[in-house]
Amino acid sequence: MRFIRQDAVEAVALASAKGTFDVAFFGCEDLDDRSKFSVPQSRNLARRSALVQYDPLRFELKVGDDVFREDQLEDLPSKYPAASIVIDATTMEFPEIALILRAYRRMVPKPPRCLFIYTEPKEYVRRSPEQEPTPGSAFDLTLTFRAKNAIPTFTPMLTGTNKAHLVAFLGFEGARLSRVLSDDDSTFYAEVTVVFGIPPFQASWDMHALMANTRLIEQHRPSVRYSGANNPRGAYLLLKEVHGGLRASTCNRLAVAPFGTKPAAIGAALYCVETDVIRIVYDHPERKAGRTRGVHRTHWIEVELAG
Amino acid sequence: MTILAEAFLKNRAEQLPTDVSDQFIVPPFFGRISIFADTKSVRILGGRGCGKTMFIRHFCHSTTFSPSRKQIDDGTLSSVGLYLRPDTGFCSLMTSSWLGVEESKMAFSHYVTLQLLAEAHQAFVNIAAADLAAGPLNLLNQPISPALSVQFSNEVKEVGDLGAFVEMRLSEFELWVRNPKRCEQPMFLSFASVLPRLAEDLAKGLTRLKDLSFRAFIDEFENLAEAQRMVVCDAIKHPGLRLAVHIAHKRDAVTDFKTSSDERIVELHDLRKIDLEEQLSHEKEFELLAAELFLLRLHLQGVRFGCTVFDPQRLHDPAHLSYRLSAEYRSAVVGRVREILPRLTSIDITQQVMNDAPLRRRLAEMIDKGLARHQLKDKFKAVDLIDRAKPRASVVLGALLNRSGNPAAVLAAFWALTGDKASGDEPFYKSGGWVDNNLYGCLFHLYAGLPQRENLLYAGFERFCQLARPSLRYFQELCHVTLLLAFQRADRDDIEPVSHEHQAQAARHVSDAMFEDVPQLGLHGEKLREMVRRLGALFEAFNRRAGQSEPEINHFSIDESDKAGLSEAAQQILKEARTWSVLYEEPDTKNKSDYDIAQSDWVLNRIYAPHFGISYRKRRKVTLKAGQVNTILCQSSLLFEALLKDIVEPDQPAQGGTGQLF
Numbered sequence: 001m002r003f004i005r006q007d008a009v010e011a012v013a014l015a016s017a018k019g020t021f022d023v024a025f026f027g028c029e030d031l032d033d034r035s036k037f038s039v040p041q042s043r044n045l046a047r048r049s050a051l052v053q054y055d056p057l058r059f060e061l062k063v064g065d066d067v068f069r070e071d072q073l074e075d076l077p078s079k080y081p082a083a084s085i086v087i088d089a090t091t092m093e094f095p096e097i098a099l100i101l102r103a104y105r106r107m108v109p110k111p112p113r114c115l116f117i118y119t120e121p122k123e124y125v126r127r128s129p130e131q132e133p134t135p136g137s138a139f140d141l142t143l144t145f146r147a148k149n150a151i152p153t154f155t156p157m158l159t160g161t162n163k164a165h166l167v168a169f170l171g172f173e174g175a176r177l178s179r180v181l182s183d184d185d186s187t188f189y190a191e192v193t194v195v196f197g198i199p200p201f202q203a204s205w206d207m208h209a210l211m212a213n214t215r216l217i218e219q220h221r222p223s224v225r226y227s228g229a230n231n232p233r234g235a236y237l238l239l240k241e242v243h244g245g246l247r248a249s250t251c252n253r254l255a256v257a258p259f260g261t262k263p264a265a266i267g268a269a270l271y272c273v274e275t276d277v278i279r280i281v282y283d284h285p286e287r288k289a290g291r292t293r294g295v296h297r298t299h300w301i302e303v304e305l306a307g
Numbered sequence: 308m309t310i311l312a313e314a315f316l317k318n319r320a321e322q323l324p325t326d327v328s329d330q331f332i333v334p335p336f337f338g339r340i341s342i343f344a345d346t347k348s349v350r351i352l353g354g355r356g357c358g359k360t361m362f363i364r365h366f367c368h369s370t371t372f373s374p375s376r377k378q379i380d381d382g383t384l385s386s387v388g389l390y391l392r393p394d395t396g397f398c399s400l401m402t403s404s405w406l407g408v409e410e411s412k413m414a415f416s417h418y419v420t421l422q423l424l425a426e427a428h429q430a431f432v433n434i435a436a437a438d439l440a441a442g443p444l445n446l447l448n449q450p451i452s453p454a455l456s457v458q459f460s461n462e463v464k465e466v467g468d469l470g471a472f473v474e475m476r477l478s479e480f481e482l483w484v485r486n487p488k489r490c491e492q493p494m495f496l497s498f499a500s501v502l503p504r505l506a507e508d509l510a511k512g513l514t515r516l517k518d519l520s521f522r523a524f525i526d527e528f529e530n531l532a533e534a535q536r537m538v539v540c541d542a543i544k545h546p547g548l549r550l551a552v553h554i555a556h557k558r559d560a561v562t563d564f565k566t567s568s569d570e571r572i573v574e575l576h577d578l579r580k581i582d583l584e585e586q587l588s589h590e591k592e593f594e595l596l597a598a599e600l601f602l603l604r605l606h607l608q609g610v611r612f613g614c615t616v617f618d619p620q621r622l623h624d625p626a627h628l629s630y631r632l633s634a635e636y637r638s639a640v641v642g643r644v645r646e647i648l649p650r651l652t653s654i655d656i657t658q659q660v661m662n663d664a665p666l667r668r669r670l671a672e673m674i675d676k677g678l679a680r681h682q683l684k685d686k687f688k689a690v691d692l693i694d695r696a697k698p699r700a701s702v703v704l705g706a707l708l709n710r711s712g713n714p715a716a717v718l719a720a721f722w723a724l725t726g727d728k729a730s731g732d733e734p735f736y737k738s739g740g741w742v743d744n745n746l747y748g749c750l751f752h753l754y755a756g757l758p759q760r761e762n763l764l765y766a767g768f769e770r771f772c773q774l775a776r777p778s779l780r781y782f783q784e785l786c787h788v789t790l791l792l793a794f795q796r797a798d799r800d801d802i803e804p805v806s807h808e809h810q811a812q813a814a815r816h817v818s819d820a821m822f823e824d825v826p827q828l829g830l831h832g833e834k835l836r837e838m839v840r841r842l843g844a845l846f847e848a849f850n851r852r853a854g855q856s857e858p859e860i861n862h863f864s865i866d867e868s869d870k871a872g873l874s875e876a877a878q879q880i881l882k883e884a885r886t887w888s889v890l891y892e893e894p895d896t897k898n899k900s901d902y903d904i905a906q907s908d909w910v911l912n913r914i915y916a917p918h919f920g921i922s923y924r925k926r927r928k929v930t931l932k933a934g935q936v937n938t939i940l941c942q943s944s945l946l947f948e949a950l951l952k953d954i955v956e957p958d959q960p961a962q963g964g965t966g967q968l969f
Contacts, residue, residue: 057404059400072488130948131840137826148395149399150397150399150400155397157394157397158394161474175826178826178827179827179830186323187392
């Protein structure tokens with residue numbers, strides 16, 4: 001697997017690449033301004049496209065009209081054969097990205113070229129002052145967290161003698177990781193590293209993430225690292241570094257909580273698929289409609305899955 | 308180097324060791340509950356921070372056979388505690404939709420079996436190294452019966468082989484669970500038969516082990532899927548002499564204990580209950596435990612505090628409980644901590660109001676407002692009605708003048724007072740009089756107008772206990788921040804009394820932080836935060852009313868006749884709030900009418916009181932209609948604001964203590 005290209009692209013450039021990919025996968029289009037922008041762009045890039053939704057209770061990936069159990073993902077590339085795929089990372093959630101990647105990386109003889117399209121919003125919607133927002137809940141992004149259900153492929157068992165070093169990419173919702181760590185009470189996550197997206201997409205956004213997670217740092221005192229908000233490769237390499245440093249002790253597994261920016265989640269998904277031994281910690285948020293406003297830059301992130 | 312302020316730091320982020328023999332303080336209620344007297348199962352209830360895991364670990368093998376224990380009696384072998392905290396993420400894969408209906412249940416039982424066997428193996432390792440009174444006991448080379456060996460695919464010949472066997476089987480099992488279609492299904496084991504048989508084999512082999520039995524503690528029971536809970540309940544329903552299964556979960560998080568045959572586990576008949584939060588709610592006992600914890604932390608940090616009756620070694624053994632429960636011991640230990648964390652009485656704080664310019668000015672404004680209300684401003688001046696010789700009456704007068712009745716009698720009674728104490732049947736100081744009923748409320752009201760001023764009503768060891776009870780974690784947080792504010796990073800091995808201001812400041816800091824942490828509480832944490840915010844805003848608004856006709860309102864009840872109107876969403880939030888100890892449901896103690904006799908009180912966790920500047924004392928409540936509760940818990944901010952205005956208009960004439968606000 002190697003990173004080929006990462007650029008900010010204009011709509012014109014995207015339009016000129018129309019139909020140059022085989023299949024495009026995308027998520028919910030009607031979520032906010034940027035999803036309404038991004039999905040048509042991604043679809044336009046490919047000759048065929050399909051809506052992707054993951055059901056964490058049934059462990060099924062719905063792609064177009066087809067439903068694939070997670071242990072039957074090998075059927076996906078045969079239904080959607082492709083030498084090149086587009087993943088609309090703006091709208092697809094982490095499990096969807098990771099499972100699509102896994103299907104095309106590990107279940108085909110020749111993995112395809114893979115393009116991620118990610119569109120930044122102009123702004124995230126804040127809670128109103130009457131709601132007395134605290135730093136950890138300053139933004140109104142999620143309706144509810146649906147389930148703590150694990151993703152089978154990415155859920156190795158943890159035990160007293162097989163504990164994990166948890167690397168968590170953090171965003172604006174401070175409670176997400178705190179919830180995981182408080183529930184765990186240091187039982188299975190023996191070491192914790194948190195990663196902030198610095199440099200951020202926009203000036204001051206890093207401060208939002210830092211403020212949102214101040215309590216967490218105070219309470220759990222994790223190691224703190226930084227990786228560019230817009231840098232999937234940085235996230236990938238950071239995980240590789242931490243993974244390589246795991247000692248042959250009881251803390252011998254790596255876990256990843258992709259609660260940060262989408263480019264960081266892309267890097268994490270790529271590393272998880274590449275290694276196939278990592279535990280993913282995810283809480284399946286149900287995104288709130290209108291959670292962001294406006295459309296800012298669009299990123300073209302291209303990788304070669306083969307190799 | 309001894310950083311005094313770090314005395315409470317260590318255990319906050321540190322992983323709890325499996326051997327808690329030098330950390331567990333035998334709680335005062337220990338003698339009152341009949342724990343594990345027979346093989347009947349026990350359900351241990353407790354929310355976050357009440358010490359549930361520590362309590363369980365006290366009964367498990369690492370503590371029972373700890374290297375720090377000397378001359379351990381062989382009687383301990385009759386109940387070897389095994390601890391299982393399931394990896395709930397992994398367990399969430401063992402569902403019918405992923406593995407199939409029957410397979411998922413058998414898989415879960417297999418998982419529990421392997422985990423408990425690993426624990427049993429570790430227990431035998433600990434026993435082999437333990438200082439047993441009857442001499443060493445190495446079980447690792449004990450043979451197991453051919454019948455049991457068959458279950459282990461003939462790979463285990465003696466007890467010592469169990470460790471490697473379990474490791475191998477867990478590895479195979481993990482692969483199969485993640486890839487059920489690709490890997491071969493393992494041969495499932497059932498803990499309900501394997502563990503008793505293992506104990507039986509060992510009991511037959513060695514006389515010292517004739518009474519050997521296991522007691523398995525399954526923690527986080529509420530986070531298991533319903534079908535998995537059934538598997539555990541089956542074992543509870545049919546206990547054996549060699550294996551008892553105990554469970555631990557948060558209060559109210561599990562209410563239905565179905566077995567797979569649709570029978571139900573019945574309390575008393577099938578299992579006993581130990582509700583740790585309920586036990587820790589006893590005021591005096593919590594105070595003692597908190598005081599001991601305070602001194603133990605200082606002791607472990609190498610800080611001298613001068614309390615000769617306090618002996619850390621006596622905290623860990625139930626044999627010393629009667630010593631610790633003696634009046635002399637209690638008085639010395641609690642008394643010493645009270646000296647370190649002193650408090651001001653309400654009389655002292657009233658004196659502060661007289662001497663502190665901003666508070667005194669605020670009282671004057673309150674009185675002024677009352678005078679204006681009765682068109683008496685040209686006759687009297689507020690400053691003349693604040694009398695240093697009768698400070699409590701002066702403070703209470705502020706509220707009384709803001710009520711709708713004729714103030715003449717109040718003023719006459721005030722002027723008739725000769726000092727700051729009761730004399731005869733006058734209405735201010737008599738028992739149950741105006742001062743008794745209103746002083747605290749008035750003080751909270753005065754402080755509420757000065758948010759930058761530390762509210763001294765939150766300072767003091769007893770008040771810390773009131774704010775924290777039943778959570779020892781909250782108590783430790785309060786102490787940690789107090790010591791940090793008072794001593795910063797000073798390197799010292801002694802301690803002196805902490806100022807009231809530092810304690811009050813710490814109470815507010817901790818309360819703010821705990822409020823900020825509410826979203827962490829489960830998947831609906833954000834909803835709980837909004838609920839806490841709204842209830843806090845409601846009680847805060849009551850506290851802002853200058854008339855204080857119903858002072859110190861900090862809990863609510865739901866009109867019983869109307870309870871059916873409570874929406875499903877509201878009930879769900881109330882349930883979550885109870886599970887996470889954000890609200891406590893307590894029996895109604897102050898019913899004012901006959902028809903709502905079955906009501907319960909919903910008490911906001913007192914740790915949030917300083918954040919909202921409200922009282923932590925359970926004195927008065929507001930009775931809400933179901934529709935109003937629905938609005939508070941589930942509807943939009945706009946509707947809530949409208950409701951708030953409707954319920955509490957801060958400057959409206961008060962209703963003269965009717966208690967029926969709606």
